[in-house]
Amino acid sequence: MPRTLRARADRFALKRPFRISRGTRLEAEVVTVEIAQGDATGRGEGVPYPRYGESAESALAEIAAARDLVEAGATRTQLLTAMRAGAARNAIDCALWDLEAKTTGRSVAAMIGAPSPAPVTTALTVGIDTPEDMARAAAAISAVPLIKVKVDASDPLAMIRAVRGAAPEATMIVDPNESWDEPLVRAAMPVLTECRVAVLEQPCRAEDDDWLAGFRGSVPICADESVHTADDLDRVAARYQAINVKLDKTGGLTEALELARDARNRGLKLMSGCMVCSSLGIAPAFFIAQTADWADLDGPLWLAQDRPGGVAERGGFLHPAESGFWG
Template sequence: MELSHAFLDIPFSLPYHFARASLLATRLVRVELRDGDVRGRGEATLFESPFPDPKAATAEQVEQARVAIGQGAGREDLLTLLPAGAARNAVDAALWDLEAKRSGRRVWQTIGLPEPTPVEDMLTVSLAGETQFVQELKDSQGRRALKLKLGSEEDVERLELTRAHRPDAELVVDVNCGWTPERLVAMLPVLARHDVRMVEQPVRPEHEEALRGLPRPVPLIADESFYAEEDLPRIAELYDGVNIKLDKCGGLTAALRIVAQARQRDLRIMVGCFAATSLASAAAFQVAHHAEFRDIAGHLILTEDVQPSMPCVDGWLSPPTPELWG
């Protein structure tokens, strides 16, 4: 088998603002695994990589995988061969896709899921300036599930403006570590008043001990505090749920293990993503059946996408076709 990879940068349709950064583009690694005339593909984003030089580390890890796969390594072997992150996610996805293409058996069948149907995905409203923020709210008409980025001095006003424009929305908020524990306590009744269903990562990881035993009317979901399977015991003591991102945990194989363990710990499950094309969304879609909250259509905020893509109509994301992935 032959394993190759390439890096590419794709701009966002609009500048993407949140509490910790403002971004204009996403950097992706795309992997192709060929076995004769059959090929499997995978894709991941290098955003929030734990490595000082994400591109160099990713290239090195893909090369490790290439050698190991040539010696017969499979998906389960990757869990110990490579660290959690983008490289393992992309290679893992390519292995899943290649297996499906060889066998004619879809990934959802191999996992043991029912035949997939469209799932409702949430639309993110970014932490932009007022003009872009209001336009994003207006553009959200027709989408029932919204994720509102917070983490500024104007958070109360943003919630009020959101409810003025979208009183009908099923609303969650993502703070991206933007609050102190004291700010969180002050905001909890405000969130409840605006019928917010959950809060994603309200405080920085170094402040999360303040969450232990904290009464809250709204569940708290770990994102920046949660990276991979080994984090679950700590997270279960502090949060009500986890956001599983394939780019962080290292692929679909790892994500399915996390789902099983999260259920054993009575944690609520969200499946999220970083911005990437439909090729990455396709792998994340395989976890959507298990999730209460879904934010996996990162391809919708990019200026380019692979074809065939995954259409999203009024917030309902269609499953990937065999031609795309899996």
């Protein structure tokens, strides 16, 4: 039965500004793919990321270039070599998972041999601000189990101490988004230990992380921008103790499952992460989060209005989307 692929760019306003070391965002821009076959339609979402040279326009162009292949019946495995890893392939890959679930009556969980997704503890994010304002933001969520603290290089240790003082019990992830350098990483380790930080995520630029080979600080370091697919693991395993698996980097759930499995086999810890996105981008990531050491899937919680039937957060626990939403 023939397929029909449709793609568009969607924008979602945020509840409040989202500030990291690269800048401040007021909206989430995503690409949405729908693949129809008979009476069934599979949906997927990708978030083009400028850090990786992507935009909504470039992602839609990649999707358009793959249209004939997808409509002719290409499999997810074939897409791994036909398209580069990134937001465009992610949107198509996840739409194909959803389409197969709808056309066969078998859930994605059944297809991959996993239980149906259960609620997961997700990090709630404290964005960059003055230490005083970050403390206030942390105090408002201090009862949740896991907090991610965004920092830059301006006064990061004061920011970290302020958040820890306002949320003394929460497990803490610190994420500089590549804004630190080697001297700052080394100097920060005692404060990270003092503040009981569980993991430091991608402190320096992926292009400048060679010095991490053989370095073992008092707090484990997690690769984010340095790792996209399983092909990166030989390099990454020598520098990091954990990796952040994001479907927009892997180019879909298909590659994300392989990356997570191979990373575990190498003894690396896992974080399940996301961009600022809607619940359509989070639903597939639940399958990575089920076995991850940390989940950071609060992207939809920043939206002023999510897609209907999406995920729900209660007390720092993220609950899967409603039945029939995806997969």
